[in-house]
Amino acid sequence: MTAIGMGVPMEVLLVEDSPGDVRLTQETLRDANRSIHLHVASDGVEAMAFLRHEGVHVRAPRPDLILLDLNLPKMDGREVLAHIKADDSLRLIPVIILTTSESEADIVKSYQLQANCYLSKPVQLEAFESLVKSINDFWLTKVKLPQDNQTR
Amino acid sequence: MSMEWAAKYRGLMEAAPDAMVVVNAAGEIVLLNLQAEKQFGYRRDELIGQRVKNIIPSGFAERLIADGTRSAAEALSQHIGTGIELSALRKDGTEFPIEIMLSPLESAEGILVTAAIRDITVRKEAEKHLAEMEGKYRGLLEAAPDAMVVVNAAGEIVLLNLQAEKQFGYRRAELVGQKVTNIIPEGFAERLIFDGTRSAAEALAQQIGTGIELSARRKDGSAFPIEIMLSPLESAEGILVTAAIRDISVRKAAERHLAQMEGRYRGLLEAAPDAMVVVNEGGEIVLLNLQAEKQFSYRRDELIGQQVTNIIPKGFAERLIADGTRTAAEALAQQIGTGIELSAKRKDGSDFPIEIMLSPLQSPEGILVTAAIRDITLRKTAEKHLAQMEGRYRGLLEAAPDAMALVNQGGTIVLVNAQTEKQFGYRRDELVGQPVTNIIPEGFAEQLIADVLRSVGDASSQHTHTAIELNGRHKDGTQFPTELMLSSLKSAEGALVTVAIRDITTRKQAEALLLQKVEELNRSNEELGQFAYIASHDLQEPLRMVASYTQLLARRYKGRLDADADEFIAFAVDGANRMQRLIQDLLEYSRVGTQGRELVETSSEAAFEQATANLQGAIDESHARVTHDPLPRVLADEGQLTQLFQNLVGNAIKYHGSEAPQVHISSARDGTAKWLFSVQDNGLGIDAKYFDKIFGMFQRLHKREEFDGTGIGLAICKKIVERHGGRLSVESQLGHGSTFRFGLAESVRQS
Numbered sequence: 029m030t031a032i033g034m035g036v037p038m039e040v041l042l043v044e045d046s047p048g049d050v051r052l053t054q055e056t057l058r059d060a061n062r063s064i065h066l067h068v069a070s071d072g073v074e075a076m077a078f079l080r081h082e083g084v085h086v087r088a089p090r091p092d093l094i095l096l097d098l099n100l101p102k103m104d105g106r107e108v109l110a111h112i113k114a115d116d117s118l119r120l121i122p123v124i125i126l127t128t129s130e131s132e133a134d135i136v137k138s139y140q141l142q143a144n145c146y147l148s149k150p151v152q153l154e155a156f157e158s159l160v161k162s163i164n165d166f167w168l169t170k171v172k173l174p175q176d177n178q179t180r
Numbered sequence: 181m182s183m184e185w186a187a188k189y190r191g192l193m194e195a196a197p198d199a200m201v202v203v204n205a206a207g208e209i210v211l212l213n214l215q216a217e218k219q220f221g222y223r224r225d226e227l228i229g230q231r232v233k234n235i236i237p238s239g240f241a242e243r244l245i246a247d248g249t250r251s252a253a254e255a256l257s258q259h260i261g262t263g264i265e266l267s268a269l270r271k272d273g274t275e276f277p278i279e280i281m282l283s284p285l286e287s288a289e290g291i292l293v294t295a296a297i298r299d300i301t302v303r304k305e306a307e308k309h310l311a312e313m314e315g316k317y318r319g320l321l322e323a324a325p326d327a328m329v330v331v332n333a334a335g336e337i338v339l340l341n342l343q344a345e346k347q348f349g350y351r352r353a354e355l356v357g358q359k360v361t362n363i364i365p366e367g368f369a370e371r372l373i374f375d376g377t378r379s380a381a382e383a384l385a386q387q388i389g390t391g392i393e394l395s396a397r398r399k400d401g402s403a404f405p406i407e408i409m410l411s412p413l414e415s416a417e418g419i420l421v422t423a424a425i426r427d428i429s430v431r432k433a434a435e436r437h438l439a440q441m442e443g444r445y446r447g448l449l450e451a452a453p454d455a456m457v458v459v460n461e462g463g464e465i466v467l468l469n470l471q472a473e474k475q476f477s478y479r480r481d482e483l484i485g486q487q488v489t490n491i492i493p494k495g496f497a498e499r500l501i502a503d504g505t506r507t508a509a510e511a512l513a514q515q516i517g518t519g520i521e522l523s524a525k526r527k528d529g530s531d532f533p534i535e536i537m538l539s540p541l542q543s544p545e546g547i548l549v550t551a552a553i554r555d556i557t558l559r560k561t562a563e564k565h566l567a568q569m570e571g572r573y574r575g576l577l578e579a580a581p582d583a584m585a586l587v588n589q590g591g592t593i594v595l596v597n598a599q600t601e602k603q604f605g606y607r608r609d610e611l612v613g614q615p616v617t618n619i620i621p622e623g624f625a626e627q628l629i630a631d632v633l634r635s636v637g638d639a640s641s642q643h644t645h646t647a648i649e650l651n652g653r654h655k656d657g658t659q660f661p662t663e664l665m666l667s668s669l670k671s672a673e674g675a676l677v678t679v680a681i682r683d684i685t686t687r688k689q690a691e692a693l694l695l696q697k698v699e700e701l702n703r704s705n706e707e708l709g710q711f712a713y714i715a716s717h718d719l720q721e722p723l724r725m726v727a728s729y730t731q732l733l734a735r736r737y738k739g740r741l742d743a744d745a746d747e748f749i750a751f752a753v754d755g756a757n758r759m760q761r762l763i764q765d766l767l768e769y770s771r772v773g774t775q776g777r778e779l780v781e782t783s784s785e786a787a788f789e790q791a792t793a794n795l796q797g798a799i800d801e802s803h804a805r806v807t808h809d810p811l812p813r814v815l816a817d818e819g820q821l822t823q824l825f826q827n828l829v830g831n832a833i834k835y836h837g838s839e840a841p842q843v844h845i846s847s848a849r850d851g852t853a854k855w856l857f858s859v860q861d862n863g864l865g866i867d868a869k870y871f872d873k874i875f876g877m878f879q880r881l882h883k884r885e886e887f888d889g890t891g892i893g894l895a896i897c898k899k900i901v902e903r904h905g906g907r908l909s910v911e912s913q914l915g916h917g918s919t920f921r922f923g924l925a926e927s928v929r930q931s
Binding site for chain 1: 458501717720721723724725728729731732756757760843
C-alpha cells in the first residue's frame, strides 16, 4: 500500500520532449507534493528503456504513475502506450495522457489503447497548476494502486 | 367397093374431125383422109399401100390379125365403140398418144377396118396432171385435221377422209354413196339443193369461208355440234361440195363457260373501284365500266370503238403495239401487277395523273388488254407535298449542328447529313449502305436491334431524348466520345432509327477538367482544413510555453524588477492570451468543415434551448430577455445548429445598447421545403456598409477595449449555414437593432 501519509516517495515517470513542459510540470508538481520522485524520459524509446531497466536505466525504479505526452520523437506516445499495455509486467501501471492535443481522434485512440485517463494541457498557467494539483490529489493520493511486489 | 359408095364414103371421111385410116386384113392402108395426112405428117400417096405398122407400130395390126381369126360379127361387136389407146408414129419419127375407134366393114376385098384415130396428147397431159392433182388433193384431204366429206348435187357422199370416219364412227365404205343426211340430218342437204338452183359461181361466192354451225349424228345415233365450211367444186359429175366438218363440242362448252364468265366479269368490271377499260390490239376501246365513264366524263357509247389515245394520249397504245409483237404469255408475265403512271385526258380536255395496271386477256378477237385506271391526283399532290416536306426535312437535317444518321433495323445506315461526313471523316457514299458499327463500333447496333424488336411505340417512348454515351470512330481510326439521341421512326421501309450523334470530346475534356479541378479543390480544401487544424494545434505548444512562463515570470518577479519590466511582462502575457484565442477560434472555424456531422432530422428548438443554456451566464449578467416562437424540426447537424444559435444570440446580447438586450427568434415557412429563421435584437445595429465585412474571418467593428473577441463568430455562423445549404444575411440599421436570417431545409417528417 502506497500512501502519501506513510512518507514513502511516489515514483512518477514523465514522458515529455519539451524542456519547457518538463520544467513547468516539475515546478507545479513540486508545489503540489514535495515527496514525488519525478523521472523524465524525453522520447518514447527512452521511456521504454526506463521501464524495462535497460542501459543506463538498469537501476530505474518501477513508476507508480506514468504521465505520457502523445507527440514524441523516435517513438510516439501511442506506441509507448501500446507497448506498456501489451507488457504484463507494465500494464497495471496507470498511464495518464497529458498532451496539448484536443483531437477527438487522439482521445478515442488513447482510450482504445487502455490509457487510464486523458488530460489536455491548458494554456493558462493557473489552469495548468490546477490540473497538476488535481492529478496529485486523485492519482497520487486518493487512488489505491497495486503493491510493487504484486506486479513484478 | 362400088364407086358410088366409095365417093360417098370418101366425102364422109374427109369431113370427119378425126384422122380416118382404112386398113385391110393384111394390115395395109387402103384409104386415109386429110386429117390422117396432117396427123402423121405423110402425103396420102406415101401411106396408101403401106403397112399400118408404119404409123401405129403396135397394138393395131396384131389386133387385126387376131380379129381376122374371128368372125366378122364377133370382131364388129367387139370393137365398135371401143376407144383403144395406142401410140402413133409420125413421119418425122415422133410419137404421140392416140385413141382409136375401130369399125369393121365387109367388102369384096374382105373385111376392111376403118380406124378413127384421135390425137389425145392434150387429154393425156390433162389426165396426167389430174392424176397428180388428185394424189395431192387426197393427201391433203387425209392430212386435214377436220373431217372432210365431198357430196354431190344429189346429196350423196362421194368422198370422205379418215377424220370423217373417226368423227362419225363409220367405215369409209359405209358412207360413200350414202345420203349425207345420214350424218348431218338437217341444214346441209337442203343447202345443196338450194345451191343447185343457182349458178355455180353464185354458190361459190356465197359459201366459201362461211362457218355454218349444225348438228351432226354419229353411227351410234349420238348428236354433236359441228361447224361446216363448204367449198363447191365444179367437176365432170356436176357441182360437188367439199364440206370441212369440225367437231365443236369443246368449243361450245368453252363458249358457254365464257358466256358465264363474261357475265361475271362484267359484274366485276362494274363493281371495280377503278375505271376499267378493255382495249384491243388495234388500240380501240371495246369495253369500259361506269367508273371509266365518270372518270373521263364520257358516256359509254362515246368511247366504245374509239381509240384509247383519246383518253390516254401517250404510253398506253404504244405499249399495246409493243405487246402485240410478243406472245400473250410474255405480255401477261410482263404487265400484270405493274403500275404505270401516265397522264389521262377528260372529255373537257383537262389532264389528270393516273396509274394503270394492265392485264392481257386472250380472246377469240386476239389479245385484249384490260386496264385498271386509277386517278392518282390526290396521291400525286400528297407526293409533291411529301417531296416539299422531305426537302425541308433535308434542309433541317443538313443544317443540324449534330451528325444525324438514319439507321434501319439491320443496323445499316440509310441516310446521313453533312455533319456526319465532317465528324467521321467519311464521304456520304462511304457511309450510306454500310453498317453503323463502322462509325459507332460498340453498343449501338446491338442496342438498336434490341429496341426495334420491341414495339416501335414502346421503343420510341423509351429512347427518344435518352442520351447514350458511346465512342465514335473516325475514318482514321481514332475514337472520340459521342452522345447519341435515338428516336424511332416508322417508314415505308420499316422502322428506322434517327440518331443524333454529338461529338462530346470538348465537353468530356471540360468534364474531366472540372472533375480534376474539383478534386484539386477538395484536396486543397482538405489540406487547408488540415493545415488550419494542425497549425492551430501545433501552434498551441510554443504558445503555451510563452503564456505559461510569462505568467510564471509575472507571478514570481512582479515588483522585484522595475516598472518597465512589469509592463513588458504584462504586454507579453496579453499578447499570448490573444494569440491563444485567435488560434482556438481558427481551430473552431476549421472544425465546422472538417468535423461536421451528417445532417439529420433535428429539433431546432432543442438546439436553441441548448444554446441559451450555454449562454445562461451572459444572459443573467446582461438581464437579457430571450424569447422565441415554436421552432420547427429541420435537417441539421445539431451541434453546429446549437453553435449557430449560440453565436447569434451571444452577439445580440454582447452588442447591446443602453437598454437591456431583447432577442426574439422566429421561424416562417419559405417555399415548400424550407424554414426561414430570424434572430432579431434591439442592439447597436450595424451600418449597411459593413454588412459584407462582418461575415469575414477575424473582422471586427469595435475596439478591443469596447468589445472583447477575435471576430470569428459570424464567420463561423456563415460557414455553418452554408454547410446546411442556406445563406446567412443581415438586415440592420445603426442604432435600431439587427435581424439575422438564415434558411434551413425542412425535415422530411414534418409534424
